[in-house]
Every structure is written in structure tokens, then in C-alpha cells.
Amino acid sequence: MKTVFSYAKSYKLFIAIALFLMLLELTVELLQPLVIAKIIDDGIIAGDRGQIVEYGFLLLGLSAIAFLSGITNSYFASHVSQSFSFDLRKAVYGRIQSFSLATFNKFPASGLITRLTSDVTMVQTVLFMGLRIMLRAPLLVIGSIAMAFVVNAELAVYLVIVFPVLLIFLYVMVKQGVKYFSFVQQRLDRLNRMVQENLQAVRLIKAYLRGKYEATRFSEVAGSLKTDTVKAFRIMEIILPVLLFGMNLSLLAVLWFGAGQIRQGGAEIGELVAIVNYAMRMTGAFSMFSFIIMAFARAKASSERIEEVLLATDVREKGESGETNVLTRGEVVFKNVSFTYPGTDREVLHNISFRLEPNEKLAIMGATGSGKSSLLQLIPRFYDATEGNVQIHGRDVKDWSLRSLRKTIGIVPQQSMLFTGTISNNLSWGKEGAEQPELAGAAAKAQIHETVERFPKGYETRVGQKGVNLSGGQKQRLSIARALVRKPSVLILDDSTSALDVKTEAALWEELEREHATMLMVTQKIRTAMKADRILLLEDGRISAYGTHQELLQTSVLYRQIAESQQEQEVDEYV
Numbered sequence: 001m002k003t004v005f006s007y008a009k010s011y012k013l014f015i016a017i018a019l020f021l022m023l024l025e026l027t028v029e030l031l032q033p034l035v036i037a038k039i040i041d042d043g044i045i046a047g048d049r050g051q052i053v054e055y056g057f058l059l060l061g062l063s064a065i066a067f068l069s070g071i072t073n074s075y076f077a078s079h080v081s082q083s084f085s086f087d088l089r090k091a092v093y094g095r096i097q098s099f100s101l102a103t104f105n106k107f108p109a110s111g112l113i114t115r116l117t118s119d120v121t122m123v124q125t126v127l128f129m130g131l132r133i134m135l136r137a138p139l140l141v142i143g144s145i146a147m148a149f150v151v152n153a154e155l156a157v158y159l160v161i162v163f164p165v166l167l168i169f170l171y172v173m174v175k176q177g178v179k180y181f182s183f184v185q186q187r188l189d190r191l192n193r194m195v196q197e198n199l200q201a202v203r204l205i206k207a208y209l210r211g212k213y214e215a216t217r218f219s220e221v222a223g224s225l226k227t228d229t230v231k232a233f234r235i236m237e238i239i240l241p242v243l244l245f246g247m248n249l250s251l252l253a254v255l256w257f258g259a260g261q262i263r264q265g266g267a268e269i270g271e272l273v274a275i276v277n278y279a280m281r282m283t284g285a286f287s288m289f290s291f292i293i294m295a296f297a298r299a300k301a302s303s304e305r306i307e308e309v310l311l312a313t314d315v316r317e318k319g320e321s322g323e324t325n326v327l328t329r330g331e332v333v334f335k336n337v338s339f340t341y342p343g344t345d346r347e348v349l350h351n352i353s354f355r356l357e358p359n360e361k362l363a364i365m366g367a368t369g370s371g372k373s374s375l376l377q378l379i380p381r382f383y384d385a386t387e388g389n390v391q392i393h394g395r396d397v398k399d400w401s402l403r404s405l406r407k408t409i410g411i412v413p414q415q416s417m418l419f420t421g422t423i424s425n426n427l428s429w430g431k432e433g434a435e436q437p438e439l440a441g442a443a444a445k446a447q448i449h450e451t452v453e454r455f456p457k458g459y460e461t462r463v464g465q466k467g468v469n470l471s472g473g474q475k476q477r478l479s480i481a482r483a484l485v486r487k488p489s490v491l492i493l494d495d496s497t498s499a500l501d502v503k504t505e506a507a508l509w510e511e512l513e514r515e516h517a518t519m520l521m522v523t524q525k526i527r528t529a530m531k532a533d534r535i536l537l538l539e540d541g542r543i544s545a546y547g548t549h550q551e552l553l554q555t556s557v558l559y560r561q562i563a564e565s566q567q568e569q570e571v572d573e574y575v
């Protein structure tokens with residue numbers, strides 16, 4: 001909890017003010033029974049109206065102070081807790097953004113969402129309670145006991161007799177509570193993961209008529225969340241009645257022995273009333289305990305989960321900082337590169353070496369799972385090569401700052417990903433502050449400008465979540481335009497033209513050929529690959545062939561087979 005609550009440090013002054021006000025409210029509250037005792041003993045029983053009025057005004061004054069300090073304390077407590085949760089959320093989000101992919105993959109996305117939302121809310125609530133009632137309740141109990149001893153020590157003893165038992169009971173309950181609430185957060189993670197997956201795959205669920213099956217699965221997951229939450233709350237529900245039972249036993253003892261003392265003249269009525277009043281306040285404080293313990297148990301579980309993110313070790317050798325240089329040369333070199341995904345033991349790339357001069361265009365081909373995407377991911381350092389090195393602009397990628405490196409690379413991923421916003425917003429993602437003509441120019445190269453112009457709102461057309469209102473081909477071309485806006489010196493296209501028709505793809509290729517960028521393009525089509533300067537054919541993570549189309553036709557049996565099969569396919573399609 002230490003790391004999480006260190007984010008409250010910036011609000012030290014406000015925390016001190018809130019705590020001071022809380023103590024003031026508490027002190028006033030503890031003085032009130034004393035004044036009531038005075039009204040009874042010195043005023044009512046002694047028949048002195050002057051004393052009654054004097055102490056009456058004092059009581060009113062104390063109530064006013066308690067009221068005002070209570071309200072001001074609430075103001076500061078909520079200000080501090082809201083600002084704290086804002087800072088904490090920002091820090092967790094920033095940390096997630098800074099993760100290398102290897103670390104990011106260790107956390108399911110739904111788990112990160114729960115941490116950013118409900119876990120942060122839990123610790124925020126506990127900080128608010130801490131400044132408002134969490135300390136107040138135990139202090140009220142301790143203060144009430146102390147004041148009861150001041151009023152009448154013999155009777156006060158009956159208030160503390162049950163204490164050790166109640167404390168042991170509370171300790172056991174807190175431990176259990178933390179355990180069960182941590183289960184509850186895990187269940188919440190699972191539920192989030194499932195909802196996220198289902199909403200993403202809603203078309204698939206409809207197409208495969210899996211709605212009913214998924215609804216049953218959802219009920220099971222939601223059901224286990226319910227069961228664990230009920231279990232956790234049941235533990236908490238036991239706390240209050242047990243505490244109240246213990247306190248009521250004490251109160252009965254106070255009344256019984258207090259009445260005896262009054263009969264024998266050993267105590268005043270006002271004293272007994274004051275001690276009963278303190279006992280009632282203690283009971284009230286105890287009833288707050290169950291809420292506090294519940295919140296504390298949940299916050300402890302939540303803060304541990306948040307700290308998993310904040311304190312995660314993220315191994316990336318270099319490149320986190322450093323100045324941003326504009327890298328424009330554009331050579332790409334792979335030198336004896338082998339690669340194994342972190343946390344696995346199967347090498348997916350073996351001893352890959354090739355060199356691309358600036359502006360050279362490389363087509364990468366290979367069967368599914370042969371390592372094409374894995375190879376491309378090493379250039380922007382989504383992962384680092386396990387052996388050998390990848391060089392760009394004449395230096396090892398690890399020697400550039402990540403910002404410099406990524407600023408000069410344009411990436412079009414295998415699955416086009418667009419964001420909610422306008423088409424313009426999506427395109428300017430490639431280059432912050434890009435002017436409209438730049439966006440339109442890039443869109444024209446990506447063969448999507450005319451289509452966008454035909455939309456009633458043109459570039460201001462809103463794109464739904466993940467581009468739901470666009471076709472697969474339109475999304476692919478917008479993703480390409482987004483990369484081109486950047487004017488990258490290295491352009492990476494990971495099978496990003498699969499949804500384009502032959503004519504559009506040819507026109508796109510003509511534009512890309514003219515682009516001043518070294519290009520690595522995964523493709524399954526020989527017709528596209530043959531236009532590249534070189535072709536790299538991968539087979540099970542190894543280079544099976546490398547050269548021009550003509551060279552590969554001569555040297556690679558596999559390439560020839562692919563070429564022939566695609567030619568036959570085209571003839572079949574034509575016939």
C-alpha cells in the first residue's frame with residue numbers, strides 16, 4: 001500500500017488540515033457528555049437555572065464547532081482523495097503506456113482496465129474514509145474510554161473488559177476480508193475480460209448463433225462474482241452484530257453497577273449519564289468499524305493489484321530516453337538475427353541476415369506462422385532480437401532513443417485499427433498537427449481520397465469504434481494513409497493490402513514505389529511481390545530464398561511452386 005499511497009504526498013498540507021479538523025470535531029464530541037453531566041448535576045439536580053443556561057450555551061457552541069469542522073473536513077477529504085485518484089490513475093496509465101510488449105502481454109487487458117477503474121476507486125474511497133472517519137472511529141473509542149475514566153474510573157472499567165476479545169475478533173475478520181475481496185477483484189477481472197471479448201466478437205457470435213451459449217457463459221462468470229462477493233460481505237456482516245453485542249454487555253454492566261453506586265451515594269446521576277453517553281458513542285464508532293474494515297480490506301487487495309503494475313519490472317535494455325533525432329537515411333540491416341518470444345522457449349526466427357539500401361522495397365513471403373510479423377516487429381523494437389542485431393539508419397536499433405526510432409517508421413499492422421473520431425483525426429494520428437492538404441495527399445497515395453470525398457461529410461466523417469462503419473478495404477487504405485502522413489523513412493506493411501482489389505492494389509503499389517522510403521511489405525501475392533526490388537521467402541523462421549523475382553524463379557523450388565499455383569488460380573478465376 002506504501003507505493004500507492006505515496007501519490008497522496010503532494011497533498012500533505014490539505015491532509016494535515018483535514019486531520020486537524022477531524023481531531024477538532026472529535027474533541028468537541030468528547031467534551032459534550034461532560035457538559036451534559038454538568039447540566040444535570042450542577043443545574044437540574046442543584047436547581048440552578050443560571051448553570052443550566054450557561055452550560056446550555058456552551059453545549060450549543062460545541063455543537064456548532066463540531067458541525068463546521070465536520071463540513072470543512074469533508075471538503076478537504078474529498079478534494080484530497082479525488083486529486084489523489086486522478087494522479088494515481090495517470091501514473092498507472094503512463095506506466096502501462098511505457099511497458100514493452102513483453103511486459104504488456106503479462107497482464108490481460110481486462111485486468112488493466114479493472115485496475116485503472118474500480119481498483120483506483122477503492123483506494124480513493126479508503127483515503128476519503130481515512131481522512132473522514134477511519135481514524136475518527138478508533139480515536140472516538142479511545143477518547144471515550146479515557147473520558148469515561150476521568151468521569152468515574154470504577155464504572156469505566158466495565159467498558160473496557162470486553163475489549164481484548166473484540167480486538168482479536170477484528171484482526172481475524174480483517175485478514176479474512178482481505179482474502180475474499182481479492183477474490184472478488186479477480187472475478188471482476190474475468191467478467192471484464194469476457195465482456196470485452198464478447199463485444200469485440202459480436203458479429204462472430206451472431207454469425208455462429210452462439211448468443212445463447214455466450215449468455216450462459218456470462219451467467220456463470222457473473223454468478224461466480226456474485227457468490228464470492230456474497231461470501232466476502234457475509235464475513236463483514238458478522239462484524240457489526242458481534243461488536244454491538246459486546247458493547248451492549250458492557251453497557252448493561254455499567255447501568256447495573258452504576259445504579260448500585262448511585263444508591264450508595266458513590267456516584268452522581270450526571271456521571272452515570274455521561275458514561276452511558278460515552279458508551280453509546282463507542283457503540284456508534286464500532287458500527288462504523290464494519291464499513292471501515294470492509295473498505296480497508298478491499299483497498300488493500302486493490303492497492304496490491306495496482307502496485308503489480310506500478311512496480312512491474314520492465315526489461316528493455318536501452319532507448320527509454322535520449323534526444324529525438326530525425327533519422328532519414330533509411331538502411332535496414334538484419335545481422336544473424338534469431339528471436340524467441342519472451343516467456344517461451346521456441347525460437348521463431350533463426351539466423352536471419354539481409355540488407356536493404358535506402359528506398360529499396362522488400363516483399364516478404366512465407367506460409368502462415370513462418371515468422372513474417374515477428375521479423376517486422378523487431379524493427380520498431382516491439383521486441384528485441386534474442387541474438388544478432390537489427391540496424392536502422394546505420395546503427396543498432398537499441399542505440400537510438402525509442403522516440404527517434406519510432407518517429408521515422410510508418411507501420412500498417414495486419415489488422416487495421418482505427419479510433420473513434422473523424423477520418424481527419426485518424427489520419428493526423430500519423431503526424432501531429434498535419435495540415436488538411438497533407439492528409440488529403442497521403443489519402444490520395446493510399447487510394448482512399450476519392451472515396452472519402454464521396455462521404456457526405458468528407459474528412460469530417462466520424463469513424464465508429466474500431467472503424468465499424470467502414471469496409472475492410474477502406475480501413476486498410478486509411479491505415480496506409482495514416483502511415484504515409486508521417487513521411488516515414490522506413491515503411492512497414494504487414495499484409496495490409498489483403499482486402500484490396502487487383503486494380504486498387506496496383507495503383508497503390510505505383511504510389512508506394514515512388515515514395516522515398518525503404519519498404520518492407522508482407523504479401524501473399526506473387527503479382528505484388530514481383531514488383532519489389534527483392535523478395536525474402538521465409539520457411540519456419542529461416543530464410544529459404546532471397547533475391548529478385550527472376551532470381552527466385554531460378555533458385556527456389558518453393559517460390560516457383562507458389563508462382564505456378566497462383567498463375568493457375570488466376571487462369572481458373574479468369575475462365
Ligand SMILES: Nc1ncnc2c1ncn2[C@@H]1O[C@H](COP(=O)(O)OP(=O)(O)OP(=O)(O)O)[C@@H](O)[C@H]1O
Pocket residue numbers: 341344348366367368369370371372373374375414
Ligand atoms: N506473442 C507471441 N508469443 C509467442 N509466440 C508467438 C507470438 N506471436 C507469434 N508467435 C509465434 O511465432 C510464430 C511466427 O508467428 P508470426 O505471427 O510471425 O507468423 P506470420 O508468418 O506473420 O503468420 P501470419 O501470416 O499467419 O500472420 C508462430 O509460430 C506463432 O505461434
